[in-house]
Amino acid sequence: MPMQEIHYDQYFAQVMRVMASRGLFLTSQTRDGRVNSMIMGWGMIGSVWGRPVWTILVRPSRYTYGLIEQMGDFTISVPGPDLEKACRICGSKSGRDHDKLAEAGLRTVHAKKVQSPVIADCIIHYECRVLHKSDLEPTALIQSIVAGSYPSGDFHRTYWGEIAAAYADTDRLNELKV
Amino acid sequence: MPMQEIHYDQYFAQVMRVMASRGLFLTSQTRDGRVNSMIMGWGMIGSVWGRPVWTILVRPSRYTYGLIEQMGDFTISVPGPDLEKACRICGSKSGRDHDKLAEAGLRTVHAKKVQSPVIADCIIHYECRVLHKSDLEPTALIQSIVAGSYPSGDFHRTYWGEIAAAYADTDRLNELKV
Numbered sequence: 001m002p003m004q005e006i007h008y009d010q011y012f013a014q015v016m017r018v019m020a021s022r023g024l025f026l027t028s029q030t031r032d033g034r035v036n037s038m039i040m041g042w043g044m045i046g047s048v049w050g051r052p053v054w055t056i057l058v059r060p061s062r063y064t065y066g067l068i069e070q071m072g073d074f075t076i077s078v079p080g081p082d083l084e085k086a087c088r089i090c091g092s093k094s095g096r097d098h099d100k101l102a103e104a105g106l107r108t109v110h111a112k113k114v115q116s117p118v119i120a121d122c123i124i125h126y127e128c129r130v131l132h133k134s135d136l137e138p139t140a141l142i143q144s145i146v147a148g149s150y151p152s153g154d155f156h157r158t159y160w161g162e163i164a165a166a167y168a169d170t171d172r173l174n175e176l177k178v
Numbered sequence: 179m180p181m182q183e184i185h186y187d188q189y190f191a192q193v194m195r196v197m198a199s200r201g202l203f204l205t206s207q208t209r210d211g212r213v214n215s216m217i218m219g220w221g222m223i224g225s226v227w228g229r230p231v232w233t234i235l236v237r238p239s240r241y242t243y244g245l246i247e248q249m250g251d252f253t254i255s256v257p258g259p260d261l262e263k264a265c266r267i268c269g270s271k272s273g274r275d276h277d278k279l280a281e282a283g284l285r286t287v288h289a290k291k292v293q294s295p296v297i298a299d300c301i302i303h304y305e306c307r308v309l310h311k312s313d314l315e316p317t318a319l320i321q322s323i324v325a326g327s328y329p330s331g332d333f334h335r336t337y338w339g340e341i342a343a344a345y346a347d348t349d350r351l352n353e354l355k356v
Contacts, residue, residue, distance in 0.1 A: 012190035016225055044224025044233055047194055049323050055222055055233070132319045134336075137312040145227050145309060158312075 003125075003167040008052035011124060011168065012045060014176035018078050019043065022087040025077040025119045026056060027108070028067035035108055035117055036095030038064045039087055040076070045163075052163040054128050057136075057156035063095040068159055072130045073114035077122035080175040113164035123176055124168040128161025181303070181345040186230035189302060189346065190223060192354035196256050197221060200265040203255040203297045204234060205286070206245035213286055213295055214273030216242045217265055218254070223341075230341040232306050235314075235334035241273040246337055250308045251292035255300035258353040291342035301354055302346040306339025 018024060023039035030036075044055045054076060058065045068074050079087055086104035093100055101108065101119075108117035111127045118125040136155045138146060196202060201217035208214075222233045232254060236243045246252050257265055264282035271278050279286065279297075286295035289305045296303040314333045316324060 007191070009191040009194040012223075013185070013187040016187040020225055020228075042224070042226045042228075044222035044226065044231060045190075046220070046222025046224075046233070047198055048220045048222065048235065049327055050198075050220075053222060055224070057226065131323060132314065134312055134315040134318060136310065140312060141310045149227055 002169065002171060004170045006124070006166050006168045008045065008047075008126070008163045008166050010166075011173065011176065013178045014173070015045075015078055015124060017178055018176060022079060022081075022084050023091055025079060025087075025090065025122065026058075026064060026074060027077065027119055028064050028071060028074045028116045030067055031070055035101060036063055036067060037077075037090050037101060037106070037119060038062060038095070039091035043076075048160065049131070051131070052166075053131070054126055054161045054163055056159050056161065058159060059154045059156055061154050065157065068130065071115055073116050074128050074130075074159070074161060075111055075114065075116045075118045076126040076128065077119040078124040078176065079119070079122050080172060083121065111165070112167075122169075123172045125166070126163050127165040129164050130159050131162050132160040134158055180347065180349060182348045184302070184344050184346045186223065186225075186304070186341045186344050188344075189351065189354065191356045192351070193223075193256055193302060195356055196354060200257060200259075200262050201269060203257060203265075203268065203300065204236075204242060204252060205255065205297055206242050206249060206252045206294045208245055209248055213279060214241055214245060215268050215279060215284070215297060216240060216273070217269035221254075226338065227309070229309070230344075231309070232304055232339045232341055234337050234339065236337060237332045237334055239332050243335065246308065249293055251294050252306050252308075252337070252339060253289055253292065253294045253296045254304040254306065255297040256302035256354065257297070257300050258350060260353075261299065289343070300347075301350045303344070304341050305343040307342050308337050309340050310338040312336055
């Protein structure tokens with residue numbers, strides 16, 4: 001795993017395409033180190049307050065929500081096509097009653113800057129520390145999105161995570177096609 | 179101006195670097211067509227609700243705030259180094275008491291999908307329609323950011339704009355160095 005540091009804005013198109021297809025691993029853990037990973041399909045990268053930021057959206061009903069609330073950090077790992085099946089497993093079960101990582105055959109690796117680990121064998125990793133959180137404002141969201149994405153409420157909370165570290169397995173970047 | 183349609187996730191690194199140096203033009207207009215452009219240094223691009231999104235931050239004290247509130251759309255134009263001086267002018271005056279575009283020698287071009295125009299002679303343009311807006315939550319923002327960026331309050335409102343069109347002067351992309 002010859003990981004190389006990358007700038008937060010590199011490989012963006014590749015990351016967005018993976019996010020829109022198999023999804024990205026969003027990993028967090030409990031205070032006593034029990035790790036969970038969900039699949040995220042939506043998110044944004046940019047620069048805010050002069051800092052590189054990943055903004056993610058998590059519904060209050062998700063197991064991940066309580067974990068990030070408690071711990072204040074998370075990681076995002078970008079899987080190659082070899083982890084397609086593991087993505088489906090992590091994307092279809094809840095960490096409340098499943099050890100998803102074990103069921104998906106995934107291993108974790110310690111992060112460099114945050115407490116939550118990253119998912120082994122992924123191609124790009126981001127380690128993020130929560131700078132800010134705020135809830136979507138249902139009355140200020142266009143009606144078609146409310147109807148399409150929130151038929152039963154459960155409006156997302158947004159977590160704005162400073163990208164404390166970003167690195168890639170540069171030998172495998174060609175697996176992330178654009 | 180041989181503009182070519184681009185995918186929302188292309189040239190991201192270039193756009194982020196320009197945003198962090200001379201800034202990007204954030205353009206909006208009044209109901210009766212008076213155009214204003216401010217310089218933005220912070221923002222995020224991504225995919226949310228299955229749509230390409232630019233999320234921008236505007237302080238309530240800004241002239242632009244009232245314009246986007248009224249009109250519900252905005253454009254973002256990425257300037258080359260030739261517009262450095264125009265950026266400084268637009269970044270240092272308020273559209274409330276200045277016709278900044280005239281003072282900066284800038285022209286506008288009709289947008290394809292939204293009412294707000296784009297700034298002529300820029301290299302990349304995004305046309306955005308507001309899908310959602312929400313305010314930063316001061317109590318859920320780390321203290322060093324509150325102290326550093328909001329000493330007098332005036333916390334940003336975030337506008338989540340669907341990227342309805344994105345296009346570039348592909349002959350000039352080499353002017354946006356990474």
